[in-house]
Amino acid sequence: MKLTTRLIMAFILIMMLPIVVAIVFAVLMRTFSGVRPLSIVLPVVAIVVAIGFFVAAWAYFGIFRPIGELQKATREIRDGNLDYEINIDDLGRDEVGELCAEFNDMRLRLKESQEAKINADRENREMISNISHDLKTPITAIKGYVEGIMDGVASSPEKLDRYVRTIYNKANDMDRLIDELTFYSKIDTNRVPYNFAKINVKDYFGDCIEEVSLDLEAQNIHIVYRNSVDSYVEIIADPEQMKRVINNIISNSIKYMDKSTKIIWFTITDIGDFIQVDIRDNGRGVDARDLAKIFERFYRTDASRNSSAGGSGIGLSIVKKIIEDHGGQIWATGAVGEGLEMHFVIRKHREVIDE
Numbered sequence: 391m392k393l394t395t396r397l398i399m400a401f402i403l404i405m406m407l408p409i410v411v412a413i414v415f416a417v418l419m420r421t422f423s424g425v426r427p428l429s430i431v432l433p434v435v436a437i438v439v440a441i442g443f444f445v446a447a448w449a450y451f452g453i454f455r456p457i458g459e460l461q462k463a464t465r466e467i468r469d470g471n472l473d474y475e476i477n478i479d480d481l482g483r484d485e486v487g488e489l490c491a492e493f494n495d496m497r498l499r500l501k502e503s504q505e506a507k508i509n510a511d512r513e514n515r516e517m518i519s520n521i522s523h524d525l526k527t528p529i530t531a532i533k534g535y536v537e538g539i540m541d542g543v544a545s546s547p548e549k550l551d552r553y554v555r556t557i558y559n560k561a562n563d564m565d566r567l568i569d570e571l572t573f574y575s576k577i578d579t580n581r582v583p584y585n586f587a588k589i590n591v592k593d594y595f596g597d598c599i600e601e602v603s604l605d606l607e608a609q610n611i612h613i614v615y616r617n618s619v620d621s622y623v624e625i626i627a628d629p630e631q632m633k634r635v636i637n638n639i640i641s642n643s644i645k646y647m648d649k650s651t652k653i654i655w656f657t658i659t660d661i662g663d664f665i666q667v668d669i670r671d672n673g674r675g676v677d678a679r680d681l682a683k684i685f686e687r688f689y690r691t692d693a694s695r696n697s698s699a700g701g702s703g704i705g706l707s708i709v710k711k712i713i714e715d716h717g718g719q720i721w722a723t724g725a726v727g728e729g730l731e732m733h734f735v736i737r738k739h740r741e742v743i744d745e
């Protein structure tokens with residue numbers, strides 16, 4: 391039996407009781423004192439019916455209407471419409487009103503998780519298409535050179551040597567890409583175990599710069615290193631992963647350098663609870679609109695993915711993940727033509743002293 395039918399029956403029964411009592415009372419009065427029964431029954435019936443209507447309206451607005459709304463919203467969600475919202479403004483602030491508000495909350499969360507799933511699906515599709523593209527390019531080249539050799543196009547030993555070298559380099563590109571992808575998928579699913587250790591900022595970054603500067607010198611790139619942090623300042627970090635961060639950022643500066651005088655500024659500053667590392671280059675820079683996107687996986691400012699400079703767009707997404715896993719933050723600034731500046735902060739280590 392429906393809730394509405396049950397309540398209507400309960401109302402009728404409750405209303406019948408005083409009416410029956412009034413009729414019995416009127417019959418007794420007429421029998422014993424000769425008073426006209428209608429003068430008693432009619433007012434009682436009128437009062438009972440009025441109260442009945444009032445209670446029915448109260449129950450309708452307080453219970454049935456919100457339940458009806460809830461039912462309608464449930465059907466909408468079942469049919470996939472996650473935009474349907476129950477208007478709780480004209481519902482009461484009672485338990486049923488609260489139930490409707492919580493229902494709206496649940497709908498919002500469902501909608502968010504559905505949107506997140508749609509985004510993840512889209513990203514996965516893009517990722518597969520990007521990986522296919524990035525693997526296909528060197529494979530096509532390798533195939534072309536091997537066919538050239540088979541057809542006898544590489545007629546001289548020098549030509550053959552050039553062909554073989556190109557095949558070797560392309561195979562290396564693929565190898566590097568697969569390594570990066572494997573590392574990215576591991577770090578993205580938190581399968582890279584970090585070996586956190588106390589690191590002295592001055593010593594650690596000093597050694598890093600010494601290491602990279604040899605490579606930079608060979609490529610005619612000047613590095614300006616400034617570290618104004620006190621010599622005792624330490625951070626908690628994984629030295630190997632932190633090196634990966636620096637290498638990825640600096641290798642970008644090298645790759646996207648378009649000036650004849652090539653400079654990289656590497657600055658470390660103490661900013662209270664954190665140390666801030668700024669790595670600036672005077673390369674081609676990135677458009678202000680794209681600055682936040684360069685940390686997305688597979689994002690490259692060259693959307694066609696055809697330029698010779700440039701990898702797969704994984705480098706900075708790895709950098710971001712490592713910095714965030716260290717509890718830090720990373721962002722980029724700069725302008726097209728002037729260069730790019732990477733900034734990241736890492737919390738300083740403080741010895742807890744027992745008092």
Ligand SMILES: Nc1ncnc2c1ncn2[C@@H]1O[C@H](COP(=O)(O)OP(=O)(O)OP(=O)(O)O)[C@@H](O)[C@H]1O
Pocket residue numbers: 570638642643644645646671673674675676684685689690691692700701702703704705706707729730
């Ligand atoms: N120093 C920089 N100067 C100019 N553009 C940059 C610089 N660093 C990054 N970018 C832009 O950001 C994009 C993403 O960088 P990211 O390091 O993630 O990928 P990538 O260098 O293309 O490939 P990968 O690092 O995986 O080999 C680059 O493709 C480039 O367009």
Ligand SMILES: [Mg+2]
Pocket residue numbers: 638641642701704705706
């Ligand atoms: Mg890179």
